[in-house]
Amino acid sequence: MTRGRTKVGSLTVVGTGYNVAGQVTPEARSCIEAAERVFYLLSDSATSGWLKTLNVKAESLHDCYRVGEPGPQACERMVERIVLAVRAGADVCAVFYGHPAVCVAPGIESVRRARTEGFAAQLLPAISFEDCLFADLGVDPGSSGRLMYEATDFLVRPRTFDTTAALILLQAGAIGLVDFTAGDQPNVAGLAVLTEVLLRHYPPTHRVALYRMSQLPIFPPRIDWMALADLPSAGGLSVVSTLFVPPLAQRPFDREVFSRLQQMAANVPNASHP
């Protein structure tokens, strides 16, 4: 499965999606089955139990976390454990929840480190939390454009953004919670700060949704629609809740720009590149 093999030992980083075994792609599954060493970071026992049926050698990375310690140290520990096995000459597969590049620091970092050291390394695409959101909320990110920010980052590093595009803010229930701490109580006060900032850009009646994807096949996703102004008092907030802010009314196409583009397209003589 790996490209450009140079040294003995390789790394493939895959994701399992969110529905235990229901969303894993066949290519990711083959990698897990064929790997000599498998490391995983999954947050439910059904998925990790299933993973061990694919490859009995699967080892959890969960013990890389220490309570109260900042996330980057746990990440560094995971990367080193994964890359150490690659250095020892094994074909390694690292398995994460959802999509292994999205919000999973050790996924990309271990691939980069292994490749820098001369090993073949790659990430495979997987079902991300956004894929579930688009399907469950009936949102087409292509029709209005979409902006995605980690909620704390969105607040702490303010940026220019287009309110006529769909806005997705992940970890909206975990604002400011950077450490790995025991318990999973959401930060309700943080959500109030986020609401205050959004009210500078959207009317208080603008309908928004708190979304949590289904984690197990028998449970439906949790979707709570409400007016933006009511967001701070929303029930059902969790540390993994995503906030979906639909776009405001689309601006019309700028006539001059669009007719110019159409004219340019009409001038294209044929398919071939010169």
Added chain:
Amino acid sequence: MTKRPSLTIVGTGFLVAGQVTPESWSAIQVSDRFFFIVGEPATRLWLEQQHPRAESLHDVFWDGRPRQPAYDEIVARILAPLHQGLDVCAAFYGHAGVFVYSSHEAIRQARAAGFTASMLPAVSAEDCLFADLEIDPARDGCQSFEATDFLARKRAFDPRSGLVLWQIGALGVVHYYHRDLWNRDGLDYLVEVLRRSYPADHPVVVYEHMQLPVCPPLIQRTALAALPRCTINTHSTLWVPPVAKAPVDEAMLARIRTSSLHRLYAEAV
């Protein structure tokens, strides 16, 4: 009580059967009627073998036909068997809900008519881009637009977050053509607009995801100013990395720290 007929919309990802999730594959198998609209021939062949009554919807498109009547025809054909009491599954390429009008519209109309309807998630073109270019879209934020829309609606954006522009090879095109539309003038104009926010030598990537298991993704790395010299087709996507990290709003950081400390305190007592 009779069971209400249901509509399930699935996506096939991009690697023939290699990215089809088990839940989507089962949905195809258990349906009474199965429709698909997938341009890639190997995937089409594979899908035809997955259901005894697999029916391609590809004949709704022909050169020069406006898109909307084609989309409406897709919806009507998917919904028809529901009215005869049959369970329907329809498969689209990639993620069925991304850059697809007819899938969402079919679900809306099916629900309005009292049927059960749902969409299953699938691997999208953006998922492939994040994996192949090794980008975490949550790190600096990610702004994603269709390229013609980006230019014609004069979208506000921030160069300190990532920018993904889709269909840079079909700038200004509103009709369906079964050929590559390489609009050099349009690309020059796109570069002119981006140059107001990024330096000429800003590194950008023209990306085309894998279509078949044996073909690696096409990744062309270039300077922004040299973009019009890249090979670009209707599947090409432009990735523009952030120019710099946006500065921290210290007052906001302090407020957020306080709010999270309160939360930790509440948990302790």
